[in-house]
Amino acid sequence: KNEVEQSPQNLTAQEGEFITINCSYSVGISALHWLQQHPGGGIVSLFMLSSGKKKHGRLIATINIQEKHSSLHITASHPRDSAVYICAANYGGSQGNLIFGKGTKLSVKP
């Protein structure tokens, strides 16, 4: 069964801390997405990656194909980073359907 596991489920950090959110998946993915969902519900596509590492501002996403694991890092965290972070794996197929993790709720305290 194709699954996506995220950890931790909830994370509280102090402003400025380095944050890591983890995502594990089954074999055979085509790509992995990291999404950010704000308290109001809006979703932002952060990264899509199939190998290596991507960086955008204070956000870094890495993926290790052999270990079937991806991480999302936030450097110098800020209260505005408070959101739910979701990883989603694309297991391919004709429709390219995604399997979503349950999300990590991040709260950054000032």
Added chain:
Amino acid sequence: GAVVSQHPSWVICKSGTSVKIECRSLDFQATTMFWYRQFPKQSLMLMATSNEGSKATYEQGVEKDKFLINHASLTLSTLTVTSAHPEDSSFYICSARVAGAAYEQYFGPGTRLTVT
């Protein structure tokens, strides 16, 4: 680049009326668009897959006559919730897959529907 928009961002309608939600890929062509629904404190659930110029494929348990999907162009898909009821109140999200790319897709910001 790779921006997907949705309109409206939120809508309130009365029970029994219909509501149309638009999903647009602003700077790329999308042969496939996906529609998701998210209930409070739950993950996104795929409702249907929309391919340009053909009928949508609905997931099990999703009523195709209630959730009408039209994907008439490479940049626009619409979801119409017909005869809406309070239990249809949810957050509806679309994503668009880049034409020619097997797995490159981007998400819209979502539309919050409240049926009174």
